[in-house]
Amino acid sequence: MKYVTEYRDAALVKGVIEEIRRTVTRPWTLMEICGGQTHAIVRHGIDQLLPREIELVHGPGCPVCVTPLELIDKALAIASRPDVIFCSYGDMLRVPGSGRDLFSVRAQGGDVRVVYSPLDAVSLAEQNPEKQVVFFAIGFETTAPPNVMSVLQAQRRGLKNFSILVSHVRVPPAIEAILSSPTNRVQGFLLAGHVCAVMGYWEYPPLVERFKVPMTVTGFEPLDVVQGILVTVQMLEAGRVEVANAYQRAVTFEGLKPAQAAINRVFMECDRKWRGIGEIPMSGWCLRPEFDEFNAEKRFDVEAVCAEESPLCIAGQILQGLKKPLDCPAFGKECTPERPLGATMVSSEGACAAYYKYKG
Amino acid sequence: MKDEGGMNIESAVCAPPLPHGEQIVMGHGAGGRMSRRLIEQAFLPAFQNPALSAGNDAALVMPDSRQRLSISTDAHVVSPLFFPGGDIGRLAVCGTVNDVAMLGARPLYLTAGFILEEGLPMATLQRVIESMRLAAEEAGVQIVAGDTKVVQKGKADGLYITTTGVGVVREGVEVGGANARAGDAVILSGTIGDHGIAVLGARGELGFESSIRSDVAPLNHLIEAVLDVCPNVHVLRDPTRGGLATTLNEIALQSNLGILLDEQTLPVHPQVAAACEMLGFDPLYIANEGKLVCMVPREEAEKVLGVMRKTRYGEGAVLIGEVAAEPKGCVLLKTVIGSTRVLDMLAGEMLPRIC
Numbered sequence: 001m002k003y004v005t006e007y008r009d010a011a012l013v014k015g016v017i018e019e020i021r022r023t024v025t026r027p028w029t030l031m032e033i034c035g036g037q038t039h040a041i042v043r044h045g046i047d048q049l050l051p052r053e054i055e056l057v058h059g060p061g062c063p064v065c066v067t068p069l070e071l072i073d074k075a076l077a078i079a080s081r082p083d084v085i086f087c088s089y090g091d092m093l094r095v096p097g098s099g100r101d102l103f104s105v106r107a108q109g110g111d112v113r114v115v116y117s118p119l120d121a122v123s124l125a126e127q128n129p130e131k132q133v134v135f136f137a138i139g140f141e142t143t144a145p146p147n148v149m150s151v152l153q154a155q156r157r158g159l160k161n162f163s164i165l166v167s168h169v170r171v172p173p174a175i176e177a178i179l180s181s182p183t184n185r186v187q188g189f190l191l192a193g194h195v196c197a198v199m200g201y202w203e204y205p206p207l208v209e210r211f212k213v214p215m216t217v218t219g220f221e222p223l224d225v226v227q228g229i230l231v232t233v234q235m236l237e238a239g240r241v242e243v244a245n246a247y248q249r250a251v252t253f254e255g256l257k258p259a260q261a262a263i264n265r266v267f268m269e270c271d272r273k274w275r276g277i278g279e280i281p282m283s284g285w286c287l288r289p290e291f292d293e294f295n296a297e298k299r300f301d302v303e304a305v306c307a308e309e310s311p312l313c314i315a316g317q318i319l320q321g322l323k324k325p326l327d328c329p330a331f332g333k334e335c336t337p338e339r340p341l342g343a344t345m346v347s348s349e350g351a352c353a354a355y356y357k358y359k360g
Numbered sequence: 361m362k363d364e365g366g367m368n369i370e371s372a373v374c375a376p377p378l379p380h381g382e383q384i385v386m387g388h389g390a391g392g393r394m395s396r397r398l399i400e401q402a403f404l405p406a407f408q409n410p411a412l413s414a415g416n417d418a419a420l421v422m423p424d425s426r427q428r429l430s431i432s433t434d435a436h437v438v439s440p441l442f443f444p445g446g447d448i449g450r451l452a453v454c455g456t457v458n459d460v461a462m463l464g465a466r467p468l469y470l471t472a473g474f475i476l477e478e479g480l481p482m483a484t485l486q487r488v489i490e491s492m493r494l495a496a497e498e499a500g501v502q503i504v505a506g507d508t509k510v511v512q513k514g515k516a517d518g519l520y521i522t523t524t525g526v527g528v529v530r531e532g533v534e535v536g537g538a539n540a541r542a543g544d545a546v547i548l549s550g551t552i553g554d555h556g557i558a559v560l561g562a563r564g565e566l567g568f569e570s571s572i573r574s575d576v577a578p579l580n581h582l583i584e585a586v587l588d589v590c591p592n593v594h595v596l597r598d599p600t601r602g603g604l605a606t607t608l609n610e611i612a613l614q615s616n617l618g619i620l621l622d623e624q625t626l627p628v629h630p631q632v633a634a635a636c637e638m639l640g641f642d643p644l645y646i647a648n649e650g651k652l653v654c655m656v657p658r659e660e661a662e663k664v665l666g667v668m669r670k671t672r673y674g675e676g677a678v679l680i681g682e683v684a685a686e687p688k689g690c691v692l693l694k695t696v697i698g699s700t701r702v703l704d705m706l707a708g709e710m711l712p713r714i715c
Contacts (some may be wrong), residue, residue, distance in 0.1 A: 001633050013697045045699025103385040222697050337707035
């Protein structure tokens, strides 16, 4: 497959790993921020090939994992309504809310559909004027452009039966929260390449400046990941504190201006709860008040339900890079992908699911 | 404890588990671990007998001391009914023919049960029947009995077909998942993921055009060709729902041996690989309907490969790995970049990944 196979070339990957080996002189702890990168690292076994000095800890960059419980409960309540077609990215169906998930809702007669694009949900709204179509708009900056486009499209088509349930989170405030924690041990970051493809990386120099931690924009194929590690280790070893771009074929400093403009037109920054972590100030996006008519939380009377969560699960600490999945006593026993205790086991991008799938 | 970054580290906890033990959800039918648990917990205890407990796709039964029969049954629900490379009729015949043949048997007779939805066009039914006729002819089996039921509009997806097949197991042949031996070569008959992606594409859910065709085919002639040159085949299995990864995990569990795969050798059609990359699927978990994996003594591998490659449905046969004493009950994959990881079976329903 062109543009993919080249970046999985064993000889090239080994060459970069040799370079890392030559460069590293002492232990470094790096965090890959994006769940897609965690998946790539474990799927290809990249961590096994790295010199012992390099420890990779997995960041909170899986949008499914960090979606807060009460929002899942709102989704379940809306999806259970007989007048609703509830559309979601596939991964979200398995995430447990308070005692139920979207699979259960579907099994009990709810019309829950997996879509590949929020624009498919807009088309569904057009085709089903007698139904309310709701899209579960989750994600980081990567999915924000299509999610806001769905609102703009629905507005342009004059649809009165389309709304979105927003659970958008942003990377920079999460990094800020991790670096502000007294227990932080991350010394360098691999930044999420696809987030930066949209947003550019102009948001990161102030963080690098403030916390003195180097960051490297990194892609998702094995060669991209090892290249991102190499560049970060080179900076650490040389005592340089900068933002580097190791994913130049997709990312520019400014990012995609039209996409950012569309996001800013529809969304505004807000405080967000991260599942297993807690509230991080101004870490999310929500709909601007002028788009209230497309806000599913306002359209439907959804009450947040409080739930007692499993005390066994350490997903929160895994999401913050404090622990690894294998540190969890429930891993692979009480907690498996079919019976997930925590969101990191639920999503295929979650660190626990990646470990379970690839490391047994 | 709350630090200034707003992270509540001490109270970081998650939601309680969802065992889905109270009602059926789609994951129970996906062919992975949830399906396995359903069988183990609901069906096996009720019907307990040696043929069923063997855990193969077909049951080996001996009505008398002279004959060994292979019996299997398979229900077919597919939407849409017609897809590139096949249709529900061809699927219903080939699925059962293949399951019967995977015990080293020659499939002879099929029965078919039809559940028809009110309003189904007669022309559609005729097309499906014609397709079944052609598939049965190709496989060399006769459809000798059947049943028809009609349900109200909206109660079935056009039509469902259940087929049952019977075949005679070749003399001297001992095939089954538990028969794998350490040192066996693992051979795959061709590309993986074609059927699942073709059906997904036909549903119009891919959002782009592709020319991927389902591989649905009767494999009994291929199996006969293999058994002609190597009666000592240990395992034959068609990796249908749950894909190659799930099938190999089942065999690893049945035989209590390890299976080592080489990712580099796995044949995947470029369009299937591209579709999987875009949709967040892994071809190792996608259904096949015209492929088989076989395990044969190492020294017979070249001979078997040579014979398979001369057959219509085995042209793309390759050696993909080997059976080992360790790790027991586990499948390991050597990745393209040279590391090794566990290849697990499918959990529940296969979901596309976000991002």
